[in-house]
Amino acid sequence: MVLPLGDEDRASLNRTALDAPTTPLQIRPLEPAEWPAVWALLEPVFRAGETFPHDPAITEAEAQVAWVEQSQAVMVAVDATGTLVGTYYIRPNSLALGAHVANAGYVVAEYCRRQGIGSRLCQHSLQAARRLGFRLMQFNLVVSTNTAGIRCWQRNGFQVVGTLPGAFRHRRLGYVNALVMVQALVEGP
């Protein structure tokens, strides 16, 4: 008897393939000329208003400030054909005495979801955060309905610190809970 593959299994298999050293996915710093391609990834995600708190009516210029100019590093994932299929930013999550805590945000092209690219970006961002000297990575507002994202981050070592009741105004669903998630990047407190 052959059981049909669930989404989880499919994602896992795809992830395994992409995680292999032979994967054609390249993750590297954003080059300024690539912004239009990054915006093409971000725009539908921001417009949807389901995962990021930005105004769904955000302009391209505002998005560039939010994603690029306010970040310490912005990376892109490029597939074997040279197509930009994902991006993440990394930045300090707070001011000086909280600046050893990193924050990151990830977007993967809609047609490339469930292939493990989010996991790859997440793992890459954790390495980058360690290299930049951060001691903790924190997500402040993980929308509780974003189950694929939550599973991805949990698989990659993040833990739920707690739940913020009704803290996210989901564009379709209204007020939904949000999670705070963290992962230590160093040993000890």
Added chain:
Amino acid sequence: MVLPLGDEDRASLNRTALDAPTTPLQIRPLEPAEWPAVWALLEPVFRAGETFPHDPAITEAEAQVAWVEQSQAVMVAVDATGTLVGTYYIRPNSLALGAHVANAGYVVAEYCRRQGIGSRLCQHSLQAARRLGFRLMQFNLVVSTNTAGIRCWQRNGFQVVGTLPGAFRHRRLGYVNALVMVQALVEGP
């Protein structure tokens, strides 16, 4: 047998006195000319680096941006002699789809601590947040060693959502835990 008053009892008695309708403490919006008096309250707190994440070497101008210009409202507590003894700010804690969550910060003059002024400011800020239409109040980085603050906020209805390990670099103690605390301002999620 008369038991000696503990700090908690003393604070409670003082708080009761100050909470009475006859209390001379007035809480009202900051007037621009009062900034120097607010800075006199903030400066030792920021310099200490024990409760707020701001750079302990923050300049007065940077502090004015951080406390006043980036806030939706700034209030001051003035005692019967007209002396400014406390201040708080209130602002959205996040971008558009998280802008219904309020954030606030409080500072009480060092010589006026343990008199319930922090509680008065906290209660006032909760009323102000409701009036401004916020649905939740959230503190993002409550330093775990700030036990007086934590007790004050818990007494005033805040709950600990979770603990961020080592998320605050305390100027004397090094990396210490920080708490996320919230209080709902409306019924339901």
